Amino acid sequence: xxxxxxxxxxxxxxxxxxxxxxxxxxFNDGGLDVTTCxxxxxxxxVKSSIPMACKFLAVSEKRRQFIPICIxxxxxxxxxxxxLRKFGAWIExxxxxxxxxxxxxxxxxxxxxx
Numbered sequence: 293x294x295x296x297x298x299x300x301x302x303x304x305x306x307x308x309x310x311x312x313x314x315x316x317x318x319f320n321d322g323g324l325d326v327t328t329c330x331x332x333x334x335x336x337x338v339k340s341s342i343p344m345a346c347k348f349l350a351v352s353e354k355r356r357q358f359i360p361i362c363i364x365x366x367x368x369x370x371x372x373x374x375x376l377r378k379f380g381a382w383i384e385x386x387x388x389x390x391x392x393x394x395x396x397x398x399x400x401x402x403x404x405x406x
Contacts, residue, residue, distance in 0.1 A: 303365070304338050310366040311336075311373070324359065333376045337361045342383070342393050349400050358404035361397065363387070 304315045307326045316335070317325030324335040337359045339345040345363045352358050360376045364384025375382040379394040380401035387393075 303340055303362075307336065307338050307362055307366050307372075310369050312369070326362075328373070328376075330373055333360050333373065335359065336376065336382075339363050342387065342389065345381075345393075345397075349397065352404060353400055356404045358401045363393075 301315075304317055304325050307313075308315050311326065312329040313327035315326055317338070325338045326336050328334060328336060337345075337348060339348060339361060340363070342363055345361055348361065358380060360380050362372065362376075362382045364387050366372055367382065367385060372382040375394070379398040381394055381397040383390045383393055
């Protein structure tokens with residue numbers, strides 16, 4: 293397992309724990325990494341950084357298929373779910389450019405679902 297895969301697996305497990313779900317991701321998972329136990333947002337994609345998320349979102353936009361995305365370390369369950377509902381994303385507090393990235397992800401979500 294590479295360092296990148298290990299970090300990704302750790303993050304997926306951290307989100308599964310916070311969201312009360314389970315890890316369902318793997319290679320060729322179609323972007324569905326973690327269940328949330330919340331019917332309004334059943335699954336999320338987990339990325340460790342905004343640049344990695346941008347690559348994933350570019351593909352989502354081409355396919356016009358949006359999957360909510362979590363970036364960086366999880367916060368409190370309610371904060372994560374509120375952000376996912378509002379923007380289609382949660383980004384770890386303290387990541388530079390967080391507010392702008394949330395707005396851009398929300399815009400991409402609008403393009404994919406319209």
